[in-house]
Amino acid sequence: MATTIAVLSQKGGTGKTTTVRTLSDVLSRVGLETLAVDLDPQGNLSDYFDVPADAEPTVSDVLAGQAKAVDAIHGGIVPANLGLAESELVLSGKMGREMTMRRALREVKRHYDFVLIDCPPSLGLLTVNAVVAADYALVTTEAQYFSLQGVEQALEVIELAKENLHPDLEWLGVVMNIADMRLVHSREALSQLRERFGEKVFDSVIRASIRYAESAERGLSIIDYRPVLGADYLALADELLGRLGLEAERERLGELRAELVPA
Numbered sequence: 565m566a567t568t569i570a571v572l573s574q575k576g577g578t579g580k581t582t583t584v585r586t587l588s589d590v591l592s593r594v595g596l597e598t599l600a601v602d603l604d605p606q607g608n609l610s611d612y613f614d615v616p617a618d619a620e621p622t623v624s625d626v627l628a629g630q631a632k633a634v635d636a637i638h639g640g641i642v643p644a645n646l647g648l649a650e651s652e653l654v655l656s657g658k659m660g661r662e663m664t665m666r667r668a669l670r671e672v673k674r675h676y677d678f679v680l681i682d683c684p685p686s687l688g689l690l691t692v693n694a695v696v697a698a699d700y701a702l703v704t705t706e707a708q709y710f711s712l713q714g715v716e717q718a719l720e721v722i723e724l725a726k727e728n729l730h731p732d733l734e735w736l737g738v739v740m741n742i743a744d745m746r747l748v749h750s751r752e753a754l755s756q757l758r759e760r761f762g763e764k765v766f767d768s769v770i771r772a773s774i775r776y777a778e779s780a781e782r783g784l785s786i787i788d789y790r791p792v793l794g795a796d797y798l799a800l801a802d803e804l805l806g807r808l809g810l811e812a813e814r815e816r817l818g819e820l821r822a823e824l825v826p827a
Contacts, residue, residue, distance in 0.1 A: 565673050565674060566597075566599070566673040566674075566675075566676040566677055566678055566679045567677065567678050567679075567699055567700070567808065568669070568673065568678070568679040568680075568681065568697060568698040568699050568700070569678070569679070569680050569681070569698055569699070569700045569701070569702050569736065570681045570683055570691075570694040570695045570697070570698035570700070570701050570702070571583055571584050571680060571681065571682055571683060571702045571703075571704060572683040572687075572691055572694065572695065572701060572702070572703060572704075572718055572721070572722075573683070573685060573703065573704045573705065573714065573718060574685075574686075574687055574714040574715075574717040574718050575685050575686075575714055576685035577685075577706060577742070578685075578704045578705050578706045578714075578741050578742065579704055579706065579739075579741030579742050579770055579776070580682060580683070580685070580704045580741075581604070581608045581609045581612060581682055581780075582612075582741075582770075582776050582780070582786070583702075583704055583739065583741065583770070583797070583800075584600055584609055584680045584681075584682040585600070585609060585612045585613070585780075585785060585786075586785055586786055586787060586794065586797040587680060587797065587800070587801055587804070588600045588640065588641075588678075588680055589785040589787050589788075590787065590797060590798060590801040590817070590820070591677070591678050591680075591801065591813075592640070593787070593820055594813050594816040594817050594820060595813070595816060596677040596678055596813060597675070597676045597677045597678070598640070598676060598677065598678040598679075598680065599637065599640060599641070599642070599672065599676045599678070599679045599680070600613065600640060600641040600642070600679075600680050600681075600682065601623060601641070601642045601669070601679060601680070601681045601682065601694075602623060602641060602642065602643050602644035602682050603623060603644060603648070603665070603681055603682060603683055603684060603690050603691075603693070603694050604644055604648070604682055604683065604684040604685070604690075605644060605645070605646050605647075605648040605649040605652075605684060605690075606644075606646075606684075607643065607644045607645045607646070607648075608682075608780070609641065609643075609644070609682040610641060610643035610644055610645070611780065611783070612780045612783065613638075613639055613640060613641045613643070613783065614639070614783030615638045615639060615641060615643045616638075617645065619638050619643055621635060621636040622636060622642070622643050622644055622645055622647065622648070623636060623642045623643065623644045623648060623651075624644065624645070624647040624648045624650070624651040626642065626668045627648075627651045627654075627655060627664050627665065627668065627693075628651060628654065632668075632671070632672075633668050633669055633671070633672040634671065634672045634675075637672075648690070652688065652689050652690050655689055655690075655693070656689055661689065661693075662689070662692050662693060662696050662725075662729055663693075663696060663729070664693055665681075665693035665694060665696065665697040666693070666696050666697040666730075668697075669697050681694040681697065681698060683695075687717060687718065687720075687721045691721060692721065692725060692729075695721065695722055695725045695730070695733060696725055696729045696730045696733075698733065699732070699733070699734065700733070700734050700735070700736045700808075701718075701722045701733060701734070701735050701736065702736045702737065702738075702739065702804075703715055703718045703719070703722075703735070703737070703738040703739070704738070704739050704741050705738055705739070705740060705741065705757070706740075706741055706742045706743070707740055707741075707742060707743035707744065707745075707747075707749070707750035707753045707754060707769075707772075708749075708753060709749070709753065711740075711753050711756070711757060712753075712756050712757060712760060715738050715757065715760075715761070719735065722735055735764065736804070736807055737761075737763075737764040737765060737766050737807070738757060738761060738764060738765050738766065739766045739768070739770065739800060740753070740754050740757065740765070740766070740769045740770065741770045742770065742772045743769050743770065743771060743772055744771070744772050745769060745771075754769065766800060766803050766804075767799075767803060768796060768797075768799040768800040768802075768803055769796070770796045770797065770800065771793065771796055773790075773793055775789065775790045775793055776793070787824065791824045791825055792825065794824065794825070795821070795824075795825040798817065798820065798821045798824070798825065799821075801817060802814055802817050802818070802821075805817060
């Protein structure tokens, strides 16, 4: 049964989608069958996977009960489009609406090692569905003044889901994204996070770069587009696997790091 991770943020622009795209790629490269799920109506992750805009069925159809998740997989992802915004409205009137994604993924998870869910940049019903369907929640934030506040708000949703809907849900931690650590402001933001959340803050910090936007435009993982930048995500994946106790996979990742980013 797949380990499922919901990647969420209280706002857009925190590198959440790039995190899902790149971790999906890295985990696949070390031999882990990985499925991405785009739960953002903007469909940016689907674009990043280079899924055609008219691909059908999508996650909207899955949530509506009109398609099975296994039939909505296109090249390693269950894609989304703007129709997902309407699906959220339809969901809001359903009994047990918070459990819809959990039920929809139950069968498909048997065929994967990991499922990574890209949440929308808000903390509404779709995000609640994602964390209830997940084993773990991973929060992304940017190196800005209000980053601590944003993480606190995301944690409120995680705790509410844990208390009321999914007691086994665990918080993996928070990743600092889009950071220029040459700036005092960025270093202070990271320091604030570490003071508040301690070891829950990943050591790996993802550098800010226009190359991520370029790789997304080309439908390429940053690992292929700029391996030097991809080293940040390789380090993050190593920490992630360590927190999950997957030591054999970490060893394979070490070999991949040596191959892609020579010393």
